[in-house]
Amino acid sequence: MPRWRPPDFTRMLVGQHIVNGVSVGAGVLMIALAASAIFGFAAGQPATLGAISASISDMPSSWREKARTLSFGFALALISTSAIQLALPWPPVALATIGLIAFLSGMITGWGRWAVALGMQMLIPLVFVLGFPRETPAVALKIQALFALGGLVYIAFALLATIVTDASARRLVASETIRELAIYLRAVAAVFDPDADFEQAYGSAIRQQAMLSEQLQSARSALLDRPPPGSERMRLAATIGVLLDAFDALVAAQSEVTKVRAAPGSAPLLTQIGEALRVGALDLTHLSLEILTTDRPTLPPDHQRAIDAMRREAERQREPEAAHAEAWAALTAATERLALALGHIRRLERTLSDDRAAEAAIGGVDLAAFLPRRSYAWSTLRQHVRIASPVLRYSVRLALAMMAGAVVAQFLGDSGHGNWVLLTIAVVMRANYGLTKTRRDDRVIGTLIGCVVAAGAVAWAPAGVLVAVQGLAVVVIHSFVRLNYRLSSVGASVMALVSLHLIQPDLPAPIVARLADTLVGAAIAELFSFVWPSWEFVDAPGIARRLLARLASFTDVALNAAAPTQDYRLARKNVIEAIAALSDSAGRMSVEPVAARKGLEEMAALLMAAHGYIARLSAARLDIRAGAPPPDAQTRARLQRLLALKGGEAPPDAPEAAAPLVIAALAVVAAAGVYQRAARSGRDERKADA
Incomplete structure (x- = not known):
């Protein structure tokens, strides 16, 4: 089968961001035309700039969340523009006001990545106002009133547009999430390709996993907000769980990937695995586009063919030489897990088309527990008022x-x-x-x-x-x-x-x-x-500690056969986000000055070790659900002790008969220690230079 690749611009041109951009453009243009007709083009510019200022934080979200964000953000814009208007007659005061507003704009980002737009809503409108000619207080008041009017009208338009386009927006975010999993499937296909550079392919898969994690956050925010039973909204909400089940199986299949790639005579089966994964990615892409045109999307009729071919090839080579039995056992297990992952694509089709399948996919899970929560509390920012805080340093800069x-x-x-x-x-x-x-x-x-x-x-x-x-x-x-x-x-x-x-x-x-x-x-x-x-290596100890803590929680739930599904999914969500945070940090460090890249190679080793451990945990979880006995209490206790080691503390050597999970945990802890020591050396050098 040909190795199909979707055009690079699919992600760019099909998604919520396009609908959101068109909506913003329509709102701003409507207000600009209305203001020009009523006040004249030049005199109506403050209203247009007010609309643009209000639109800065207009990102895809539910209308309730958007109402809070737009209102709060535009209130900040009105405060900053009023302050600079009052300060302009006195240049030194105006300069200090610019600095103060910029500082507060930076501090607001301490609420999280989503708050960056709020910070810009304080700063960019201030710059707009500085562009107006200096006027009398009466004219300045009129400008501010028109600015406020334009922003308030835009907020009303944006909320109305969000309500009207709600159904299509939910389909779009589900489509984008399915497409991101398709891209991850192609990345996993490269991991199993014996001709591909393993470290490069593995690193690409981890980076795509981080992008999938970010998209899942958007999907949770858009799809899990009180979906009514027996509706398209419920079916779309159920897709998140199905996609994560497929992701789980894909990760589990990589638990012994180096052994699988090196298995003698495995080339024909690995070729079939690659083809099955690429065809699965193509089918997911097909589903992601069809969901935009119908509420009952279907897969191509030949979806199962590549999976069957992969299984036939595995069956044909079921009895390898005794010397290679262990490697072939790993390859057979990986094949079954990949078949399970690809089987979830058919389950995804049923979930999107059948209410009962969607209800079964959700089960007894409380969807509200997975909704991202935004905090607007000023008290949250107090933790950043300290010398070492990256947020405080950014605000000062x-x-x-x-x-x-x-x-x-x-x-x-x-x-x-x-x-x-x-x-x-x-x-x-x-x-x-x-x-x-x-x-x-x-x-x-x-x-x-x-x-x-x-x-x-x-x-x-x-x-x-x-x-x-x-x-x-x-x-x-x-x-x-x-x-x-x-x-x-x-x-x-x-x-x-x-x-x-x-x-x-x-x-x-x-x-x-x-x-x-x-x-x-x-x-x-x-x-x-x-x-x-504030270089990336400064936060290294904290990132490593959070990762180990999330791994410990995930271990506790994944190896517990009686753990509720909701607890497992929450722990899985947290560990995926911890891996994504580490991957993002590595990406940012890679473009910093060479002298500041302390621990970059060690961070890559930690990422690979952590991903390998998660793969083994996911594989163990699948085995337990299939009826295999869970690891004994002694092994589980030892895993918890290992993951609780403090940064820099050397892990003990693994005994020869140690379980693979213990060996993988030791590798993670050792990699975390090396990473933290490399980062600390950078901090020590910085103190010495100071």
Whole structure:
């Protein structure tokens, strides 16, 4: 069978982010047209900017959660814009106000990754207001009132659009989640390919597992919010459990993958395994697209053929030479687990089409227990008010960078320069150097492309077409701000430059100046990334401790035959997220300066060891459910003692007759210790330099 690969742009062009981006663009454009018709184009700009400011935190979610987020975020925007309006008559006070608002914007990210947009809702509207000409208090009050009106109208529009598109949005998030599992299947196929580089394939599978974990978080938020029985919403909610059961079996199949790949004469079976996994991925992709057009999606009729071929090949070689019996036993077990995983694809089809199958998939699980909870409590931020906190350090860096940008902008002439320089700093600078560097490069390249596009549009397109270009640019910004920031930067540049031209069409478009401002802002963000930095190795001990704690909890539940399904699923969710956090940290560290990459190779070893241990636990869980006796109490107690070892504490040597689970746990603890020691050496070097 041909090795089919989906086009790379499938993930980019099919998903919630597109619908959300179109909705945001439509809302902003509607308010811009209404404000222009009522107040005039230039006078109505504050209302348009209010709508854009309110839309910053408009991300896919339920209408209840969106109402809380948009209202809270826009309240922060009103506070920051009011504060800067009051401070503008006194430049030193205005500079201090910019620093204070930037600091608070950074601290808000302590609520979690989801709160980054809230932080930007304090900062970006402030930059918008700085772009307005200095006016009398009465005119400033009118600007603020129009700004608030535009934002409030946008929030009402966004909530209405969310309610209207709720059914299609749920289908889209389910489709995206199924597609991410399909991509993971292809990654696992590479792991079993004897011709592929094992470490590279294994690392790719772990990275895709992290992406699947992130998508599952979005799916839980969208699908598990009180689905009524006997409805499409219930069937979509049930898919999460089925997908995770398939994921469990896929992970379990990798428990002895090195032994499987090395089994003599295994090439024909490994080839069939690869084909079965790729066909399964293709079928999942088919299902992910069909779910968008019907509430009763079906698999292709030949779905089972590749699974049967894999099993026939395993049956044909059932009796290997005695010398290789152990390796072939591992290969046979892996084949059965992969067949089980692929069988869940058929179960997924039934779950999406049949209410009783969906109810059986959910069982007695309380779906509300898996819903992500957002906290808006200010008390949560107190834990970050300490010298070692990455959030506090980021907040200080951001405040200093914004103040420096404001000072530099004073020497560049008109307010448009300062507006663009500060905007670049605000959107580029992130809590860690890796993300800042990536966004810096994307921002510069995106701005360059956007300037070229805007120059062509301004030179040749009439005003009516330019308004449409402005709306399309907003769609691009919001659709791709998380998925492809470079493309989002193209849209941002086009929108800003076209808007400036429409406000003052008789003036030449400042395209070259805006590109220069982007370079200045990016340079300031880069410079201040090294001020009181927080490198990834600083958090290494905490990440390793959390991983070991989650592994201990998962071990306790996975090896307990009487453990409730809900407890197992919660423990599995937590350990998947812990692995994803470690994988994300490795990705960020890989783009930090070489001198700051303390423990990067050791982190990769820990990731592989932890994944190997989880694979053995998942395999043991499947065996227990199939009727095999669980490990004895002594083995379970020893596993708990090992995983409870403190960082840096050397694990004991494994006796020759130790169970494979114990050996795998020892490998994890040893890798965690090596990783923590490498990170501590970096911290010691930093203290010595200080």
